[in-house]
Amino acid sequence: MTLSTEPPVLIVGAGPVGLTAANLLAARGVPVVLVERNAATSDEAKAISLDDESLRTLQAAGLDDAVLEIVVPGTGTRYYDRKGRPLFQARGPEPYRLGHPFKNQFAQPELERVLLQNLKDRDGVDVRFGTELVAIEEGRDGVTAVLESGGARTEIAASRVLGCDGGRSTVRELKGIGMTGTSHREVWLVADTTGDHHDERYGMHLGRPDRPTVIVPGRDGRCRYEFRLRPGEGEGGTRPDFATIARLVAPYRTITPGQVERATNYTFNAVVADRWSDGRCFLLGDAAHMMPPFAGQGLNSGIRDAANLVWKLAEVRHGRADELLLGTYEPERRPHAEAIVAFSERLGRVVMTVDPMRGRLRDTAVRALLLVPWSRRYLTEMRFRPRAVHAAGVVVRTGHGDERLAGTQLPQPRVLVPPGLRPRRFDDVLGDGPALLGVDVAPEAWERVGAALGPWPARRIDVVLGDRLPRPRDGRQAVADADGRLGAALASARGRFVLVKPDRYIAAVFPSARAALVRDALAGYFDMEGST
Numbered sequence: 001m002t003l004s005t006e007p008p009v010l011i012v013g014a015g016p017v018g019l020t021a022a023n024l025l026a027a028r029g030v031p032v033v034l035v036e037r038n039a040a041t042s043d044e045a046k047a048i049s050l051d052d053e054s055l056r057t058l059q060a061a062g063l064d065d066a067v068l069e070i071v072v073p074g075t076g077t078r079y080y081d082r083k084g085r086p087l088f089q090a091r092g093p094e095p096y097r098l099g100h101p102f103k104n105q106f107a108q109p110e111l112e113r114v115l116l117q118n119l120k121d122r123d124g125v126d127v128r129f130g131t132e133l134v135a136i137e138e139g140r141d142g143v144t145a146v147l148e149s150g151g152a153r154t155e156i157a158a159s160r161v162l163g164c165d166g167g168r169s170t171v172r173e174l175k176g177i178g179m180t181g182t183s184h185r186e187v188w189l190v191a192d193t194t195g196d197h198h199d200e201r202y203g204m205h206l207g208r209p210d211r212p213t214v215i216v217p218g219r220d221g222r223c224r225y226e227f228r229l230r231p232g233e234g235e236g237g238t239r240p241d242f243a244t245i246a247r248l249v250a251p252y253r254t255i256t257p258g259q260v261e262r263a264t265n266y267t268f269n270a271v272v273a274d275r276w277s278d279g280r281c282f283l284l285g286d287a288a289h290m291m292p293p294f295a296g297q298g299l300n301s302g303i304r305d306a307a308n309l310v311w312k313l314a315e316v317r318h319g320r321a322d323e324l325l326l327g328t329y330e331p332e333r334r335p336h337a338e339a340i341v342a343f344s345e346r347l348g349r350v351v352m353t354v355d356p357m358r359g360r361l362r363d364t365a366v367r368a369l370l371l372v373p374w375s376r377r378y379l380t381e382m383r384f385r386p387r388a389v390h391a392a393g394v395v396v397r398t399g400h401g402d403e404r405l406a407g408t409q410l411p412q413p414r415v416l417v418p419p420g421l422r423p424r425r426f427d428d429v430l431g432d433g434p435a436l437l438g439v440d441v442a443p444e445a446w447e448r449v450g451a452a453l454g455p456w457p458a459r460r461i462d463v464v465l466g467d468r469l470p471r472p473r474d475g476r477q478a479v480a481d482a483d484g485r486l487g488a489a490l491a492s493a494r495g496r497f498v499l500v501k502p503d504r505y506i507a508a509v510f511p512s513a514r515a516a517l518v519r520d521a522l523a524g525y526f527d528m529e530g531s532t
Contacts, residue, residue: 018164099412181271413485
């Protein structure tokens, strides 16, 4: 293997998205310089919910166990009507579909500390707090970034720049990239508190038009309160006084000043960057999209960005893919980000309305939907949340596979792996690169696919459905269904091949006769000859 002599990737912003991207890159052997204008990680009241896809991404960096130590796993959301009566509770469509609890509450400062600590233990990582990006100059082979720290300026060379620097992104500003959408004027007070009596394992959305409220219990007596403020009660971007916090929290608990960990008044935006890349610079997280908080998807969308882009950067750096692969980042991620932004706005207008008539109509409609089994599942399983599907990018539709699977995310069931047959998480078998699954296919089908794809280094795995033992053949790994979930996920692909990208989204489902078509479609992105 030829080691790359490219300079490191520069990540601007050490929030959760930047720290996640740095950990993922380091885990894939890509050197990183991470800069953050602040002197330390954040201590502000920000994100509070990690979903199962985010935990799966952190698993890829070996971080899921450490993060699970600081979350409340398997939480849901309970919605209340305009009079404070429960309407329904949403928990997600299927527990552990992606190998982790569907929704998990956490405190962002704790998450950042865990991600930073694990990053410090990795080789090839240079973390610089109190350091600000002030200029970027791009050349044909790289980027020269000007950094400022303590009044002194230095230059560093970087192969790429990842702007993970939030809504006021310096990278986005230096590149002259605008954002399109809506800025909302309503002000919310958010307070993270301690010594709280709430022990519910679900967030509470109180849809009272006179005072829309969100309550989210956490670990060890922590609890977040969010209140929609009325005109004159506070301005966005300011710290609320304790008297206001105590008055708003009073219906739920008594509180002392020392029990307020952090608090702020905030407004929110529903905007998406006009483009997500410019030359060798990329935007991720809030730098690329900002949304209302009501769906709990702001941070999770940023982690999806990192999961999508990082493996592509690594494949290009290690000589296994062409630069064209990086151009698939925005086509794959933008549609879902836009859908989540729009969904978050709609959800806020419905759940957190201040219009009494709209609140009455909402409550009547929801109660009617709960009477019908399919619509009840639609609500209680959160099927109303937009699903991430790659309609463009590294997706090949052959017309002879299961088109419903192409572009979707592969679940992560437990599988049996010989020789020990101890159940393992599927991702631990798939590895870091592309994987080619043969779902109950014959040996001759593998021979035809092998002849078409040649030595391209996608890990090749026989998937055995039904109650049969997996038997490795011809150097291929083999797995069997441990609990029925593998069969449920891939039964429609029986007799075909499933190509899985490193971010666990499915690139193609095809019979062996269509392997050459898949090869030709991928040849522009990957080194199909298998050299490294």
